[in-house]
Amino acid sequence: MNQEYSLTPEQKRFYNENGYLLGLPPIYTREEMRKLTDDLPQLMALLRPGETPKDIREWHETSRWLFDICMNPKIHDLVEGILGPDFYLWASSFFVKEPHTKETVGWHQDAYYWPMVPHNSVTVWLAFGDVDEENGAMKIVPGSHKSGILQHRRSTVTDSILTLELERGSFREDTAVSMRLKAGEVSLHDDAAVHGSPANSSNRRRVGLTMRYSGTNVKNDLKVNPNFKTYLCRGVDRFQLNLVGVEPFERFARPAFVATSIEEAGPEHESILKG
Numbered sequence: 001m002n003q004e005y006s007l008t009p010e011q012k013r014f015y016n017e018n019g020y021l022l023g024l025p026p027i028y029t030r031e032e033m034r035k036l037t038d039d040l041p042q043l044m045a046l047l048r049p050g051e052t053p054k055d056i057r058e059w060h061e062t063s064r065w066l067f068d069i070c071m072n073p074k075i076h077d078l079v080e081g082i083l084g085p086d087f088y089l090w091a092s093s094f095f096v097k098e099p100h101t102k103e104t105v106g107w108h109q110d111a112y113y114w115p116m117v118p119h120n121s122v123t124v125w126l127a128f129g130d131v132d133e134e135n136g137a138m139k140i141v142p143g144s145h146k147s148g149i150l151q152h153r154r155s156t157v158t159d160s161i162l163t164l165e166l167e168r169g170s171f172r173e174d175t176a177v178s179m180r181l182k183a184g185e186v187s188l189h190d191d192a193a194v195h196g197s198p199a200n201s202s203n204r205r206r207v208g209l210t211m212r213y214s215g216t217n218v219k220n221d222l223k224v225n226p227n228f229k230t231y232l233c234r235g236v237d238r239f240q241l242n243l244v245g246v247e248p249f250e251r252f253a254r255p256a257f258v259a260t261s262i263e264e265a266g267p268e269h270e271s272i273l274k275g
C-alpha cells in the first residue's frame with residue numbers, strides 16, 4: 001500500500017456522506033498521460049464501421065494496455081479505502097466528447113442499470129486531459145446516493161447518450177458539483193450517486209475512462225449481463241459468486257463479442273439482454 005493513495009479517515013467520511021471523492025493525488029503525471037493519449041488511437045482503430053468510442057466496453061479483457069491501467073496499484077489503493085480489502089474489476093468504458101458536440105449524459109444512477117446485488121461498487125473516472133465545466137465535466141449530486149434507487153424514465157427530448165434518465169425535480173440538481181480534473185487525475189463515485197454531464201461547448205476534446213470495481217460479495221445476474229467477468233484486484237474472493245476472466249496478453253485487441261451496454265438497455269430491456 002502506497003501511503004500517498006491510502007484514503008484518510010476524513011476522505012472516507014466525505015465519500016460516505018457525499019457519494020464521491022475529488023482532490024486525490026494524480027495517478028499519472030502529465031507526461032505519462034500524454035503517452036497514454038498518444039496510444040489511444042491504436043485502441044480506437046479496432047472499432048468497426050458504425051461503432052463509436054462508446055462501444056469500447058470491457059476491452060480490458062483483451063487489451064493488455066487497458067488492463068494495466070485498470071490494474072494500476074495506485075487506483076487499487078484508493079478503491080481499497082472505499083470497498084475494503086477484497087474487490088474485483090468488472091467493467092471499463094470510454095466517455096469521449098468531441099469539441100462543440102451536443103451529446104450529454106443524462107442524470108442517472110449506475111446501480112439502476114446494473115443487475116448486481118448488493119450495491120457495493122465504486123467507479124473510478126480517469127481524465128485523459130483537463131476536464132472542466134466547459135468541456136462537459138461530469139456532475140454529481142452530493143448525498144444523492146443515500147436516497148435509494150429512484151425511478152428512471154425513457155427520455156423523449158434529449159441529447160443524452162443514455163436512453164433512460166431521472167426526471168427533473170426528483171433530485172437536487174441545483175446542488176450538483178462538477179468533477180473538475182487535471183489530466184491523470186481521478187474522481188471516485190458510488191453506484192447510487194446521481195450524476196450526469198453536459199455537452200462539450202469548448203474546442204477541447206474530453207476523454208474519460210471509467211473503471212468499475214465491486215466488493216467480492218457482489219453477485220451479477222448472468223441472465224441479464226451474460227458477458228460479466230471479474231478480475232480480482234486485491235485480497236481473496238471468498239464468495240466465488242461470479243465468473244473469473246482470463247488476463248489479456250495482446251497490447252491492443254478487442255473482444256470477439258460486442259458487449260451489450262447495460263446503461264443503454266436498462267432493466268426494462270432484460271428480455272433483449274437475455275436474447
Ligand SMILES: O=C(O)CCC(=O)C(=O)O
Binds near residue numbers: 095197210
Ligand atoms: O463521463 C461522463 O460524462 C459520464 C460518466 C458516467 O456516467 C459514469 O462514469 O458512470
